[in-house]
Amino acid sequence: MSYKIQQEEGEGACLECGTVFYGRKDKQFCNAACKNKWHNRLLRERRQLRMETVAALARNYEILEGLLKANRQSAGLAELSELGFDPECITGHRKGRCRHDEYRCFDISYYRSPAKIFNVRRKASGER
Ligand SMILES: [Zn+2]
Numbered sequence: 001m002s003y004k005i006q007q008e009e010g011e012g013a014c015l016e017c018g019t020v021f022y023g024r025k026d027k028q029f030c031n032a033a034c035k036n037k038w039h040n041r042l043l044r045e046r047r048q049l050r051m052e053t054v055a056a057l058a059r060n061y062e063i064l065e066g067l068l069k070a071n072r073q074s075a076g077l078a079e080l081s082e083l084g085f086d087p088e089c090i091t092g093h094r095k096g097r098c099r100h101d102e103y104r105c106f107d108i109s110y111y112r113s114p115a116k117i118f119n120v121r122r123k124a125s126g127e128r
Contacts, residue, residue: 056089057105064108067120074118087112 008025016034021027029035063085067075077087092104100111110120 053089056086057091059084060086060089060105061108064105064110064120068108068122073120074116075120076116077114080117087117 009023010025011020011022012025012027013020014030014034015028016038017030019030019034021030029038063080063083066083067073077085080087089105090103091106092102092109094102094104096102096111100113102109103112103117104123107123107125108120109123110117112118
């Protein structure tokens with residue numbers, strides 16, 4: 001013998017097109033096409049954000065490598081910002097033992113103050 005648990009029903013509005021429908025309380029879409037459209041857009045937005053973040057990391061890395069090639073260990077955040085450096089895009093962060101935290105962009109590390117980054121260096125292979 002099987003028991004079917006009665007789902008509560010009520011009015012809802014489609015997340016995609018806003019059409020008001022009557023059905024199960026947890027129903028979110030008026031039909032499968034709207035459900036697919038909504039999920040496809042969500043996936044597209046997530047993929048877009050991921051691609052933008054990867055591009056920002058690549059740009060940051062190029063800028064940091066440029067500093068190292070020019071034998072510079074520091075640069076002002078204003079100068080870096082003009083080059084397109086995004087200080088929010090990092091691959092690692094470690095609480096500093098002294099005053100400043102260490103930031104990572106792949107194998108390049110640096111410290112950051114409110115106005116500049118400094119002690120820019122390439123980590124030795126295997127160094128964490
Ligand atoms: Zn709909």
